Amino acid sequence: MSTIAQCLFISTLISGSLISISANSWFSAWMGLEINLLSFIPLMSNPKNTLSNEATLKYFLIQALASITFLFTTTFMQMYTHSSLPLVDNLFSMLIISTLLMKMGAAPFHFWFPGTMEGLNWKNCFILMTWQKIAPLILLSYLVKMNLLTLLIIILSVIIGSLGGLNQTSLRKLLAYSSINHMGWMIAAMFCGENLWELYFLTYSLLTLTLIYMFSILSVFHFNQNFMIINDSQPLKLLLFLTLLSLGGLPPFLGFLPKWIVIQSLIALHSYFICFIMILMTLITLFYYIRLSFTALLITYPQMKYKPSCIKKITLTIPTTLTSLSLLTLPLCSLIYNCL
Template sequence: MNPITLIIIYITIFMGPMITMLSSNLLLMWVGLEMSLLAIIPLLINKKNPRSTEAATKYFITQATASMIILLAIVLNYKQLGTWTFQQQTNNILLNMTLISLSIKLGLAPFHYWLPEVTQGIPMHTGLLLLTWQKIAPLSILFQIYHLLNPTITAILAITSIFMGAWGGLNQTQMRKIMAYSSIAHMGWMMAILPYNPNLMLLNLIIYIIMTIPMFMALTLNSSTTINSISLLWNKMPTILTMTSLILLSLGGLPPLTGFLPKWAIISELLKNNCSTLSTLMAMMALLNLFFYTRLIYSTSLTMFPTNNNSKMIPYHMNYKHNLILPTLTIISTLTLPLSPQLMM
């Protein structure tokens, strides 16, 4: 792709969520959503193969449908109240329409079916953008209107997403699909706490992004797209394999790693708000998540992939790609739990 075109695309992708985050006008929020939607399409079809074309088509149709629903809610709200913001007097149907459209954009269950397929059909670096940066704009809208949302509907979306994210990742062998189901589960945790403490949702989002970036960077560094390809790392880059295992356990929320912090804080906050049933179900579903992360670690680290003896000489002949960000993010994503008292204040 032309470098100038690529620069324009990345600037637009960066500016779209920024416009949505910094605006209080619903129409400008919608414009920011559309900018990030249209700018990422060329990156999805950059490889020019049938899988990327199919992924781009699925992504565009799904996101355009969600944009149409939220635009309809915005226009009807303006017709009813004469303002470009949601108020206490806003019709509940319009608020539910907005919540559903943003759930589609985030890939929350039961609107999640597009996310694993799209992530599987696109390159690693684009998948990283899709699972991290593209989530910021819809979540920023939810952050601004959280006090108007129906807690029952958000709880149903949350527990369904956590269940589908955990259950769907159990039988996957493709790393991009596993990360997509992980994203669905983490979005469910954010939705669960949204009506009660949106600041914890932001904390969960930041930690999720910090954990997802080094995971994708490690996969990109070795072009690892399946579990079998990762299992070859034991004699190529054993350090990367160890880092990947730690990040996966952190994503699963195993103490004393960083990923335990948002889950612990969210369950504590839900218990303070008398949501014991929801918090119990979420903790049980977290065990399913941790199970498929542990299964992944077992199949990649604790089993020896059958290879020839000549492959043991690979470390002496490889030119390592140096990456200074990866070790830093790995340390942050695994060892920041002692800072939790400062973060929770």
């Protein structure tokens, strides 16, 4: 695909999300989601890659199913606007929440997300994990309430996102399950305030951008490639795995900040059980991040005599800048918070 076509589809991709965010009716929100979907499909497809075409078809079918359900639900909801039955309103709300969860790949509608991620390149993986979740999350924040359904969604997201990544050897699937886990934290943050889940999403996007940029310039897709290919760039190797620990929420790093605030807010709301489950499942995600980092940093691996050309061209300027933001910003944020 030419650069002009990519710029065109990216601009309509952004426009579709902005239409959904600024919509004043459910039909306008659906229209924005459809523009966003139809703009992302050409960016995903690659005629030279069978896995990419399979992921594109899977993504299109799932999103089309969610869009149809969303449209029919909002249409019937307009027909029953004057209904005074709480059961009808709760049913419509549950259906819309389910379609939004399916669109962004949160549990229990996560079945398509890891497989789709596996067939994409790193650039499209970043778009799918960050930008494609903005409009569904904002629409979801209009409907989410502290009830049994939402609590079940949060618990399922953090459990599936944690346990699903334990046996993975693909970095794309690992980040997919990590994204499912973070979706649970973001939905829990919606109970505490609009600004909190937005802060969480911005922090998550920064950490994901840092990781995907380094994986992309190194052409790394699996665990064993981390051990071999980065031996000639030890600083980059250290920055990469420190950012992984930051994404897992290890306290000295920036990734701990939004989780810290969410935990404090949930405790203030007396939601002790769900807070305990979320912290416990985060420890499991930290386990497989630490397992990857520990093995790559402390065990000696044989070096290849042939050095890929990508290693020679790597400069540490951009990775160091992005990693510095993700590793060193927590003390600064704490200082600003105390000064205010």
